[in-house]
Amino acid sequence: MTVLGKERAKDFEAIYAGVSGLLDRHQGDPDSRAFNAFLFAAKMATEGILSALDDGKPVISYNLGGIPELLLALGENENEIFPFAMEKVVALQSLVGDSNYNMESIDLAEAQGMSSDVCSTDRATIGNLSKKILPESLCSVFVTAPCDSQTVAAESIKEITAKDVFMIDIPHLHGEREINYVAGQLKEEIKFLEEKSGKKLNWDRLKEVCAESNRMIDQALEWLELRKTVPCPQTSKMLSTMYILLQDGSGTKGGTWVASEFAADAKERVLAGKSAAPGGEKIRAIWFGSPTWYNIGFYEWMENELGMVVPVDMFSYVVPEMYVDTSTPETILHDLARKQIFMPMGRHFTGAPEYFVDDLLRAVSDYKADCALFAGHVSCKHAWGIIGLLKEALREADVPLLDFEFDLFDPRITSTETLQEQFRRFAHDVVLPRLNR
Amino acid sequence: MNKSEILNVFQDVVKEPLNSYVEQWISGGGKVGGYYCSLIPAEIFTAAGMVPYRIRGPRSEDTALADVYLSSNVCTFVRHTVNIALQGEFDFMSGIVCMNGCDQARRAYEVWKQKTKVPFHAFLSVPRTSEERLLSWYKEELEKLIEAMEKHFSVKIRSQELHEAIKLHNAARANLIRLNDLRKRPSPPISGSEALTVTIAAHVMPLKNFNELAEVLLAALNSDQAPRKYRARFIVSGGELDEPEFLKVMEDQGGLVVYEDTCFGARFYEEQVPEEGDPLTKIAERYFYRVPCARMVNSFPARYANVEQIMTDFHADGLIAQRIKQCIVNAGHLYNFTRRGRSNGMPTLVLDREYLAGGYGQVKTRVQAFIENIESKSKKGAEL
Numbered sequence: 001m002t003v004l005g006k007e008r009a010k011d012f013e014a015i016y017a018g019v020s021g022l023l024d025r026h027q028g029d030p031d032s033r034a035f036n037a038f039l040f041a042a043k044m045a046t047e048g049i050l051s052a053l054d055d056g057k058p059v060i061s062y063n064l065g066g067i068p069e070l071l072l073a074l075g076e077n078e079n080e081i082f083p084f085a086m087e088k089v090v091a092l093q094s095l096v097g098d099s100n101y102n103m104e105s106i107d108l109a110e111a112q113g114m115s116s117d118v119c120s121t122d123r124a125t126i127g128n129l130s131k132k133i134l135p136e137s138l139c140s141v142f143v144t145a146p147c148d149s150q151t152v153a154a155e156s157i158k159e160i161t162a163k164d165v166f167m168i169d170i171p172h173l174h175g176e177r178e179i180n181y182v183a184g185q186l187k188e189e190i191k192f193l194e195e196k197s198g199k200k201l202n203w204d205r206l207k208e209v210c211a212e213s214n215r216m217i218d219q220a221l222e223w224l225e226l227r228k229t230v231p232c233p234q235t236s237k238m239l240s241t242m243y244i245l246l247q248d249g250s251g252t253k254g255g256t257w258v259a260s261e262f263a264a265d266a267k268e269r270v271l272a273g274k275s276a277a278p279g280g281e282k283i284r285a286i287w288f289g290s291p292t293w294y295n296i297g298f299y300e301w302m303e304n305e306l307g308m309v310v311p312v313d314m315f316s317y318v319v320p321e322m323y324v325d326t327s328t329p330e331t332i333l334h335d336l337a338r339k340q341i342f343m344p345m346g347r348h349f350t351g352a353p354e355y356f357v358d359d360l361l362r363a364v365s366d367y368k369a370d371c372a373l374f375a376g377h378v379s380c381k382h383a384w385g386i387i388g389l390l391k392e393a394l395r396e397a398d399v400p401l402l403d404f405e406f407d408l409f410d411p412r413i414t415s416t417e418t419l420q421e422q423f424r425r426f427a428h429d430v431v432l433p434r435l436n437r
Numbered sequence: 438m439n440k441s442e443i444l445n446v447f448q449d450v451v452k453e454p455l456n457s458y459v460e461q462w463i464s465g466g467g468k469v470g471g472y473y474c475s476l477i478p479a480e481i482f483t484a485a486g487m488v489p490y491r492i493r494g495p496r497s498e499d500t501a502l503a504d505v506y507l508s509s510n511v512c513t514f515v516r517h518t519v520n521i522a523l524q525g526e527f528d529f530m531s532g533i534v535c536m537n538g539c540d541q542a543r544r545a546y547e548v549w550k551q552k553t554k555v556p557f558h559a560f561l562s563v564p565r566t567s568e569e570r571l572l573s574w575y576k577e578e579l580e581k582l583i584e585a586m587e588k589h590f591s592v593k594i595r596s597q598e599l600h601e602a603i604k605l606h607n608a609a610r611a612n613l614i615r616l617n618d619l620r621k622r623p624s625p626p627i628s629g630s631e632a633l634t635v636t637i638a639a640h641v642m643p644l645k646n647f648n649e650l651a652e653v654l655l656a657a658l659n660s661d662q663a664p665r666k667y668r669a670r671f672i673v674s675g676g677e678l679d680e681p682e683f684l685k686v687m688e689d690q691g692g693l694v695v696y697e698d699t700c701f702g703a704r705f706y707e708e709q710v711p712e713e714g715d716p717l718t719k720i721a722e723r724y725f726y727r728v729p730c731a732r733m734v735n736s737f738p739a740r741y742a743n744v745e746q747i748m749t750d751f752h753a754d755g756l757i758a759q760r761i762k763q764c765i766v767n768a769g770h771l772y773n774f775t776r777r778g779r780s781n782g783m784p785t786l787v788l789d790r791e792y793l794a795g796g797y798g799q800v801k802t803r804v805q806a807f808i809e810n811i812e813s814k815s816k817k818g819a820e821l
């Protein structure tokens with residue numbers, strides 16, 4: 001396969017241009033400090049990958065559920081290998097406001113025979129591979145989480161790229177036995193990576209990479225603590241970036257800096273008594289499920305029009321589980337395995353339904369929320385498969401729930417207007433009357 | 438009994454959730470264990486003194502009860518089977534075993550567990566790639582299942598019981614392999630829909646009864662040399678497919694289905710468990726390393742190579758790759774089948790369908806067109 005940094009650099013640079021454009025637009029906006037930090041890091045990461053391609057540096061790709069630490073520690077020196085999270089391109093494309101680009105890729109994958117039942121993240125990634133805009137990798141490391149879509153897409157990606165794949169099997173439950181099972185697989189992954197890349201894993205650097213990941217988690221935890229403040233100080237849309245941050249920023253100075261900017265911005269706003277909802281916070285809601293990436297502005301609409309804020313979501317609720325004990329190689333592998341299992345989506349969409357239901361109920365209580373939102377991406381069959389049990393549990397706990405169906409990257413499934421109408425009704429007919437009682 | 442009498446018996450067995458053989462078994466004090474996926478070794482139920490029963494949805498017309506728990510976003514196979522369970526029609530089972538076969542079936546497990554009267558439940562976490570490094574985990578999962586069954590049912594599942602179970606299951610598989618081999622003939626004595634009926638019956642009735650019937654059927658089929666007319670021979674591939682009517686629709690258009698590369702088809706019988714050595718290890722290896730299905734990753738090349746071999750062995754003209762709508766694991770393989778078919782010229786028809794939808798209007802049209810396509814290609818080939 002020919003992939004390309006160079007021949008198709010323009011396509012890839014569409015993201016770069018989008019990120020840069022947004023940055024220019026919001027540069028001077030004090031309300032955009034956290035989001036700008038994220039965009040700035042995305043811009044730097046894009047520059048990094050483009051120049052790696054120009055310099056002919058080896059790239060190893062990983063999929064949505066994956067983590068980069070082992071890849072970052074390959075070789076004697078820093079940056080001998082460039083880890084590349086394939087699906088990040090799709091998310092970034094949406095975050096910079098161009099869902100048409102993703103729709104083109106989705107349509108291309110479907111035209112080639114990929115069913116529309118498969119997650120649009122994966123369809124768009126397969127479309128992107130066909131457009132030859134993703135960097136060619138030496139090999140790939142994939143995990144069988146968070147879902148069937150990711151897993152089968154891995155197989156199709158292998159068919160398209162003809163590159164060797166190391167598959168990490170994520171088991172059903174999330175206990176100690178399962179963590180040790182995954183840790184054992186990480187050892188095998190190291191052998192695979194060393195063989196494919198010709199580079200040895202540098203254990204000292206792995207320790208440093210994990211320490212850097214922990215620094216990012218420290219900052220992210222501080223940020224989440226600040227978001228517990230009533231009113232919530234910072235816009236809900238920041239939560240949707242946590243996935244990319246954990247997946248792509250872990251173990252990097254850039255990631256730590258972004259998380260520290262998130263925290264600093266939240267702190268500044270708490271001290272200034274600012275609220276995410278300009279007209280005043282009326283409803284606190286916990287968002288479980290994927291974000292409306294196709295229209296990230298939807299969160300601002302919720303805040304502006306309904307006074308509804310999301311202090312924590314499913315992506316960010318896993319942050320406390322992301323620490324790695326760096327004492328010994330064994331503790332590192334154990335905790336990386338744990339991190340791998342608990343990554344956003346993986347934690348809540350694999351395994352027993354309690355992982356989803358209990359965490360949601362705990363989040364409602366931890367963040368003093370008034371209601372819950374089940375963001376039902378159409379391809380998240382695992383999530384829809386517990387809707388009845390979830391409704392029963394929330395009814396019993398007396399937590400109002402809005403469940404809605406949409407596609408996280410494709411506005412053609414449920415339009416913003418339709419979602420807005422559902423949210424309006426839920427806020428006005430269900431939640432506010434309860435709160436005003 | 439002659440061929441059609443035996444086929445009628447098998448047809449009766451597959452048309453209701455509770456068939457007369459299972460009813461008789463239960464009235465004699467026997468227990469039945471339900472399971473969902475081809476990676477759950479049915480031998481373990483047999484070794485526990487139970488009749489293994491692969492869960493399916495015969496006669497189901499509605500999914501309303503299941504929709505409450507699973508939503509309409511889940512595949513119709515899972516919804517129909519859960520619906521039957523919620524109606525209490527599977528209450529004759531003493532237990533069920535599920536696994537992470539796919540995201541949708543694993544959610545079905547919770548509904549069974551929390552909302553039905555079936556008393557025993559167990560879940561296997563089966564690796565999604567059949568690499569040697571993961572075999573020990575799978576075996577450990579089987580050991581845990583055995584332990585749970587021994588405790589719940591107060592039975593012993595030792596090597597001896599497993600060994601006996603292997604012999605019984607191997608005999609059933611041998612019968613099905615012999616039956617399937619007859620389909621290599623230019624004029625097979627059995628149609629695809631009939632053969633699938635027989636294979637499904639083996640999933641849902643006591644194997645001792647099955648083997649007795651199958652042996653009589655094989656004797657009748659062996660001597661059947663009647664010519665059979667058809668326009669093209671197909672392999673049908675995919676995951677769930679326990680609707681002989683679906684194959685009949687294809688065959689009514691002039692196709693002949695000669696092999697089912699599916700869960701209720703060849704995946705059930707295609708390899709034996711060696712009768713020598715530690716029985717649980719041999720069972721684990723057979724299920725783990727068998728020709729992979731779509732839920733196993735890093736597996737497609739092996740699956741496709743197997744399909745190509747079957748195409749040759751069974752003199753097939755084309756491949757019909759089908760799946761139930763919303764089934765994501767099979768969507769991935771269908772995409773890969775399409776790509777391979779485009780590059781190597783293997784006539785490949787991809788079909789999406791609903792479970793138990795009946796009608797099959799679109800299937801008819803597409804199969805007809807597929808047959809015409811194959812015919813025109815072979816005519817062109819002959820003219821060259």
Ligand code: SF4
Pocket residue numbers: 064119120121146147148149150290345349377379380381408
């Ligand atoms: S959004 Fe849902 S379907 Fe898509 S990758 Fe995540 S878990 Fe899978």
Ligand code: SF4
Pocket residue numbers: 512513514515538539540541542676677761763764765766767
């Ligand atoms: S048809 Fe597909 S989605 Fe449905 S149970 Fe089978 S594998 Fe799962």
